[in-house]
Amino acid sequence: MAKVAILFDAFKCTGCRGCQVACKQWWGLPAEVTHNTGSYQNPPRVSANTWLLMEFREVDDGDGGGRWAFRRYACMHCLHPACVSACPVGALHKTEEGPVLYHADRCIGCRYCMIACPFDVPTFQWNKGLFEGAVIQKCRFCSDRISAGLEPACVHTCPTGALEFGERDELIAVAEARIAEARTRGHPERYVNHVYGKEEAGGTSLLYIGPHRFEELGMPQLGPEPIQEKTEGIMTKATPTVLVGMLVGLSGIYWVVKRRQEMMGKKRG
Amino acid sequence: MIRGIALRRLSIPPAVIVLLGLMAIGCVVAVIRYVNGIGAISNLDDSTGWGLWISFDLLCGVALAAGAFVTASFVYLFGQEKYRPVLRPAILTGFLGYLMVIVALMVDLGRPERIWYLIIFWNYHSVMFEVGWCVMLYTFVLALEFSPLVFERFGLEAPRRLIHALIIPLAIAGATLSTLHQSSLGSLYTILPDQLNKIWYTPLLPLMFWLTAVAVGPAMVIVESSISSRVFRRGLELDLLSGLARVIPFVLAAYAVVKIGDLAGSGELDLLTKWNLAAGLWWLEMIGFVLLPIVLFSLPAVRRSSTWLLFSALLVVSEVVLSRFAVSLINLSRPDFSVRYLPHPMEFAITISVISAGVLAFGLVARYLPLFVEHAPEPAGK
Numbered sequence: 122m123a124k125v126a127i128l129f130d131a132f133k134c135t136g137c138r139g140c141q142v143a144c145k146q147w148w149g150l151p152a153e154v155t156h157n158t159g160s161y162q163n164p165p166r167v168s169a170n171t172w173l174l175m176e177f178r179e180v181d182d183g184d185g186g187g188r189w190a191f192r193r194y195a196c197m198h199c200l201h202p203a204c205v206s207a208c209p210v211g212a213l214h215k216t217e218e219g220p221v222l223y224h225a226d227r228c229i230g231c232r233y234c235m236i237a238c239p240f241d242v243p244t245f246q247w248n249k250g251l252f253e254g255a256v257i258q259k260c261r262f263c264s265d266r267i268s269a270g271l272e273p274a275c276v277h278t279c280p281t282g283a284l285e286f287g288e289r290d291e292l293i294a295v296a297e298a299r300i301a302e303a304r305t306r307g308h309p310e311r312y313v314n315h316v317y318g319k320e321e322a323g324g325t326s327l328l329y330i331g332p333h334r335f336e337e338l339g340m341p342q343l344g345p346e347p348i349q350e351k352t353e354g355i356m357t358k359a360t361p362t363v364l365v366g367m368l369v370g371l372s373g374i375y376w377v378v379k380r381r382q383e384m385m386g387k388k389r390g
Numbered sequence: 391m392i393r394g395i396a397l398r399r400l401s402i403p404p405a406v407i408v409l410l411g412l413m414a415i416g417c418v419v420a421v422i423r424y425v426n427g428i429g430a431i432s433n434l435d436d437s438t439g440w441g442l443w444i445s446f447d448l449l450c451g452v453a454l455a456a457g458a459f460v461t462a463s464f465v466y467l468f469g470q471e472k473y474r475p476v477l478r479p480a481i482l483t484g485f486l487g488y489l490m491v492i493v494a495l496m497v498d499l500g501r502p503e504r505i506w507y508l509i510i511f512w513n514y515h516s517v518m519f520e521v522g523w524c525v526m527l528y529t530f531v532l533a534l535e536f537s538p539l540v541f542e543r544f545g546l547e548a549p550r551r552l553i554h555a556l557i558i559p560l561a562i563a564g565a566t567l568s569t570l571h572q573s574s575l576g577s578l579y580t581i582l583p584d585q586l587n588k589i590w591y592t593p594l595l596p597l598m599f600w601l602t603a604v605a606v607g608p609a610m611v612i613v614e615s616s617i618s619s620r621v622f623r624r625g626l627e628l629d630l631l632s633g634l635a636r637v638i639p640f641v642l643a644a645y646a647v648v649k650i651g652d653l654a655g656s657g658e659l660d661l662l663t664k665w666n667l668a669a670g671l672w673w674l675e676m677i678g679f680v681l682l683p684i685v686l687f688s689l690p691a692v693r694r695s696s697t698w699l700l701f702s703a704l705l706v707v708s709e710v711v712l713s714r715f716a717v718s719l720i721n722l723s724r725p726d727f728s729v730r731y732l733p734h735p736m737e738f739a740i741t742i743s744v745i746s747a748g749v750l751a752f753g754l755v756a757r758y759l760p761l762f763v764e765h766a767p768e769p770a771g772k
Binding site: 166167168169203206207208209210211212227228229230231232233235236237239241244245246247248249250251252253254255256257341342343348349351352353355356357359360363364367368371372374375378379381382 | 423424425426427428429430434435436437439440463466467468469499500501502503504505507508511512513514515516517518519520521522558561562563565566569570573574577578580581582583584585593596
């Protein structure tokens with residue numbers, strides 16, 4: 122099966138938050154206790170009960186005024202996920218089709234996935250004790266719907282077509298064509314000339330296009346190499362080398378020191 | 391008779407009562423955590439997944455336990471037999487340090503009842519996999535290195551001989567596992583190239599964590615010997631401690647070279663000229679806790695004074711605490727959630743309680759087991 126992906130077109134998004142609600146409905150997630158923080162943004166970030174969140178940001182429109190910018194904030198389902206690499210017990214795994222899924226019954230709750238994720242996506246159930254069994258929560262790409270031939274709930278509900286579901290390669294082509302088309306029609310302000318997620322951190326299954334620079338949307342600026350390049354290099358090369366080197370080196374030092382002391386003892390004797 | 395009983399009761403030192411009280415508070419807080427979750431006793435949240443317990447109890451705890459492997463390597467592998475009198479307390483400090491780390495982890499881990507899953511589910515690409523295995527294996531090695539005290543106390547000659555026969559492989563395994571463990575704690579943070587401040591992020595973090603652990607090993611032996619000589623009113627092996635102190639400047643100098651060389655190599659030295667928290671901490675660490683102890687430990691006058699030795703050793707301990715917090719908490723931020731995390735009082739209660747248990751356990755071992763011996767008895771015919 123080809124790799125699946127979701128394309129988010131921020132130019133088409135009206136910020137209705139239908140996707141956020143559809144996600145909660147499909148997965149039966151409870152409402153959050155919210156607090157007024159002085160902006161439309163509520164709740165402030167994804168959490169164990171909110172796997173998909175529309176972020177409302179006011180950005181400079183270049184004319185002294187502000188403009189809404191919307192960001193779909195949820196798991197990016199990276200092609201080379203840092204969380205999967207970071208998980209010591211393999212509770213997180215990357216499926217062939219694209220979704221990054223989680224075995225709750227393997228998780229030990231070390232929360233290294235939360236630290237490792239460059240998008241700050243995995244969240245933890247902070248208010249569950251030993252008997253309820255806290256687990257990590259994040260977007261599951263509606264893997265149950267996808268395997269039944271349906272679109273993810275968020276895509277299905279989007280009224281403006283700002284969310285599209287399909288094969289990753291095709292969606293990249295769609296996104297690039299849309300950027301090019303806007304430019305040829307004289308509307309370069311509609312799209313920044315960049316498909317976010319095509320190459321970031323080795324590529325993600327969530328692709329973003331839109332009128333604002335992605336930093337303004339709060340998306341991290343990432344290079345094309347996977348986040349875990351250094352740690353996996355350490356684990357596959359440095360650690361075995363140090364392990365063998367230390368065992369051999371220390372045994373050698375012990376042997377040399379002991380032999381020298383014996384020689385000295387003989388001399389003295 | 392009544393008077394006699396009253397006097398006996400008074401013989402529990404007030405310090406022990408204070409320690410037991412602190413432990414009791416920690417136990418109550420732990421119960422709240424097990425019933426209502428980590429959120430009920432901490433200020434940790436989805437933006438700050440790791441806090442005080444990881445930075446202090448785990449990272450500092452493991453580093454400050456380094457006296458055990460450094461001293462054991464000196465005595466068993468490098469032929470420095472003269473350090474044997476400080477070996478047992480050093481092993482005990484390391485062993486208790488690791489046990490304290492595990493106790494703290496049983497609070498911090500989301501699913502403490504599944505900690506053993508590390509044994510059956512493997513993902514060897516994860517640095518946390520290495521960390522977990524090193525904790526398990528090295529704690530086991532430390533327990534074996536410590537066990538002769540128990541065997542001697544109860545006159546169990548056969549197992550004592552067995553450990554004695556295995557002591558060289560144990561020392562080699564201990565130093566190897568320690569090296570892997572200390573460095574892997576640094577490796578954990580190499581997965582954060584974009585989130586850790588540029589001054590503090592480097593792929594050389596594992597090397598830096600290991601070097602500072604090697605430096606703080608002898609420093610911890612000095613601290614622990616100085617304190618226990620006062621508490622248990624015994625002599626101080628000043629000549630031994632000053633011998634250990636000689637090593638520290640070399641290790642700290644190597645650390646400074648790596649640290650400056652790394653920034654120079656990546657062309658980031660100019661970041662140090664800006665006045666911000668990350669740069670300020672860097673200068674504080676380098677001048678106050680690296681250069682100053684290098685100078686102090688190099689002075690014979692300092693090495694001859696028990697007070698100055700203790701002061702200089704505490705500087706090295708501070709260096710480790712500062713650098714661990716700097717990497718794991720202070721300079722770790724995401725531009726968007728510039729959350730200000732301050733540990734909850736109940737987080738401190740757990741940490742203080744774990745330290746109290748460690749101090750009390752050290753006191754009990756010193757009281758009831760042969761901890762302070764001039765020379766460990768060797769079996770005849772060696």
